[in-house]
Amino acid sequence: MRAKEICVIYMISRKTCASAVLAFRPYISKGNQPAELFCFIALLLPATHRFQSFRYLRSVNTPSPCKTVKLARYSESTTVVVAEPVNEEADSESKTCGKILVFLSWVLVCLTMPFSLFICFKVVQEYERAVIFRLGRLLSGGAKGPGIFFILPCIDTYARVDLRTRTYDIPPQEVLTKDSVTVSVDAVVYYRVHNATISIANVENAHHSTRLLAQTTLRNTMGTRPLHEILSERETISGSMQLSLDEATEAWGIKVERVEIKDVRLPVQLQRAMAAEAEAAREARAKTLNTISAEKNSTIVFPLPIDLITYFLRAKEDSQSNL
Template identity: 60%
Template sequence: MSFLISGLSLLLVLLTLPVSLLMTIKVVQEYERAVIFRLGRLLKGGARGPGIFFILPCVDNYTKVDMRVVTFDVPPQEILTKDSVTIHVDAILYYKVSNATSCVANVDDYGKSTRLLAATTLRNVLGTKSLQEILSDRESIAHDMQLSLDEATDPWGVKVERVEVRDVRLPESLQRAMAAEAEAAREARAKVIAAEGEHKASRALRHAADVISESPAALQLRYLQTLNNISAEKNSTIIFPVPIDIISRFLPR
């Protein structure tokens, strides 16, 4: 029956030349493919294009499929992490059609289905991670999402090229708590560093005192060096310490 209808359609095209050429000749762009159905059945040979192809009027029905990469912003999803923290996360999805025939014959709307699946996968994957893992391991999380989506969309003829976790928004109370924790950690490290510096300085002063105690003249040289440093400044009062061994001779016995 189908061969008879196809033959009649071809005869009609030949009888109505050249007007029928406007209805039989179709063109698709380099980035497009045409999936043809003849009397409701998928035409053998796969999708047509790019370039010129022919259809039979009243018999063939075709659908154009864009093969370019499509970018989709996954809306912010409210997610409860593994450690019971509520966050809002959004992502970017890059996908394209790898098999035009499958995306038309196997799924109603491949674009909408892929986008809904991306939002669901984002919640499922991040729900098994802690907040620290989400903030530090975005690349591994995006890779896991890409593999999961690519496996699920393969029967639809869709190839997921890339997934990027773009933004992680935390509650304001949690942001203030994390900022306070980070500030306290910095202050603790500063105090430890200052204490270590005081310890090293005290050891150096003790060593210097031991060296000076072995030579009384070294103490006098240190006095003179201090006076030289003081005299370098203007309007300064110089106090010259007199060594005890000098004035001891004038003291009464």
């Protein structure tokens, strides 16, 4: 295996076909002995493209072919693909052993018919999906459900994945704002599993990981903003957190639908200081208004008694009524 290899990659999509050529250098151990070769490919995929499979056709100057990598769905953001050369002997032995075990499992199902049907047929609800592993490998075809599906005893295992939206109340987090004010902030996150296969295969516990990430994202987001923005721009901060969480959990098969900041609690001393400042501002405005009104006040003095003026006004009204 030489120090420079060329892989031709065909990206198959529903709407487009493209090809890319990647030059990479393997890690060479001491003594010019070939080490294990990994090819890391970072691709920025447009939102309109849904790549169903990546096939490594050939590797120049490499006697062994590359492994075919198939994924049910790719991320809309950066995706990292790991490729490694295929060990033909180990792969053929594994396939042969797997076929034998599958055959024996089918024999067991036939011999124990109809009792085996209670074990082989499973049902998942409309809001659930089943991810099936056969001899430790993901079964082709993606997640099963909703409805009934079939598994082979002894060699198949499956995991149920709930696709419904979940809510997580983030506990109050003590945060030091950008202007060095300590506040306690709590929020609620609405998220769901949008890819059952990735949520099982890529992370040990997708829900627990999402919750821990939500806590750290809340602290990091609040720590970069001053206090007045936190109090007045909650919707903007919530949207920023939602985008950040959604991008980070895409590789786990999680879709963050909404983030809402519930409450921002200030220290008691700071609350008193803010109340005193607001009261002082109100008093200053009131004094300013009184000063302006006092300057524009005017007093009119009539040199006649008020009774005489009243008599003339009544006489005028009587004359108008007679007319």
